[in-house]
Amino acid sequence: MTEFSAVIEPSNNAVLAQFAEFHELPTFLPYQFIRDTVLPFIITSIIVLTVFYHSMLQLVQAKAPKSWNATVQNKVTYQLTNLTVNACLGTVGLYHFYYTLPDNPSLQDQVLGWQESLYPIAGLQIAYQLWAIAMGIFVVKESPAMILHHVCVILVSCMCSFMTIGFRYWTPFFLGMVELSSVPLAIMNTFKDYNVFIQQYPKVYFYVRLAFAFSFLIVRWFMFAPRKYIFLRQCMWAILSSTSSGYYQVFMSFVWISAFFLWCLQVFWGTIILKGLANVFIFSKEKKVVE
Numbered sequence: 018m019t020e021f022s023a024v025i026e027p028s029n030n031a032v033l034a035q036f037a038e039f040h041e042l043p044t045f046l047p048y049q050f051i052r053d054t055v056l057p058f059i060i061t062s063i064i065v066l067t068v069f070y071h072s073m074l075q076l077v078q079a080k081a082p083k084s085w086n087a088t089v090q091n092k093v094t095y096q097l098t099n100l101t102v103n104a105c106l107g108t109v110g111l112y113h114f115y116y117t118l119p120d121n122p123s124l125q126d127q128v129l130g131w132q133e134s135l136y137p138i139a140g141l142q143i144a145y146q147l148w149a150i151a152m153g154i155f156v157v158k159e160s161p162a163m164i165l166h167h168v169c170v171i172l173v174s175c176m177c178s179f180m181t182i183g184f185r186y187w188t189p190f191f192l193g194m195v196e197l198s199s200v201p202l203a204i205m206n207t208f209k210d211y212n213v214f215i216q217q218y219p220k221v222y223f224y225v226r227l228a229f230a231f232s233f234l235i236v237r238w239f240m241f242a243p244r245k246y247i248f249l250r251q252c253m254w255a256i257l258s259s260t261s262s263g264y265y266q267v268f269m270s271f272v273w274i275s276a277f278f279l280w281c282l283q284v285f286w287g288t289i290i291l292k293g294l295a296n297v298f299i300f301s302k303e304k305k306v307v308e
Contacts, residue, residue: 035124036258042181046132054180055136062144070098070152081173085211092210097158099145100203102145103196109138110193122186128251131185136192137183138175146171166282169275173208175273184254187248190240198236201229230290237283249273 027112045051074094081090119126144165153159153167174192177183208214208222215222252273256266 027085032124032254033258036128037260039125039128039182039255040259040261041130044181044261045179046181046183050132051179055140056110058140058143059178059230063148064143066098066102066145066148066296069101070094073097082213084213089211092157093207094119095152096203096210097283099149099206100200102141102274103199103203106141106145106193107197108197109201110195111197113138113189118186118189124251127186128182128184128255131188132183135188138188139174142174142192143171143178146174146276162282165182167278169279172272172275173279176269184248184251187244191248195236195241198232199223201232205229224267227294230294231288234287236283236285241280241283245276249276249280252276 045056075091077085077090077094077097081093085093111116116133128208149159150164150167152165170192177188179190204225205222208218208225252269256269259269260264
């Protein structure tokens with residue numbers, strides 16, 4: 018997919034009519050596919066993440082300065098794991114975004130299918146977010162907002178991984194490509210976890226912060242907002258057009274709320290980033306002029 022303007026969305030009545038047809042399909046993807054492909058991938062990914070983390074922790078413990086206590090070692094290792102996972106998700110998402118997805122997607126393209134080629138993106142997200150919740154609560158003590166962020170990503174990823182109406186067309190961007198901005202974030206957080214790095218490499222820290230800020234604003238603000246708007250509309254159509262049991266509508270409502278909450282987080286964090294950039298490039302220059 019090269020041009021966002023190529024995304025086609027019919028009129029409201031046509032959308033409802035098509036979603037009514039989609040709801041005639043089974044709610045979930047084939048049981049055999051979930052049992053033999055999706056679940057083993059998620060479980061294997063959790064095991065690989067755990068092994069990778071403990072391997073990296075041993076390396077950090079062997080190479081870390083004596084001043085690093087266990088808390089710092091765990092946080093640095095957590096960030097290294099975070100960086101690795103997000104680099105993989107971002108790279109795979111970027112590839113599918115530009116080379117796999119059709120340039121002129123129909124509504125059916127956006128809502129159905131793609132489970133065979135795109136399930137690893139949502140599956141790895143489920144595995145990583147489950148692992149991150151456990152790590153965030155018991156090891157690195159993440160904030161409640163980040164824990165809630167993990168839960169919301171799991172809900173959206175479960176829809177993509179298990180449901181026929183899974184909106185998998187959007188997974189390369191929302192669950193993959195957006196994580197590219199998390200790579201410099203992981204490096205930046207490592208600097209913050211051990212302030213000596215900031216003192217020793219101030220220029221590196223400055224450019225890492227810039228890389229994070231601009232990648233975040235480009236991917237998670239300017240590219241994110243119009244696509245999230247369409248995705249939320251389509252989720253709402255799926256809810257409104259459903260005539261099945263209330264369980265589906267309740268679950269999809271939680272998915273919609275989760276997706277909207279994730280959008281709000283992007284707006285909130287992006288606002289903080291813009292203020293930081295203004296302090297660096299505008300107010301700091303004004304201060305120098307006054308001095």
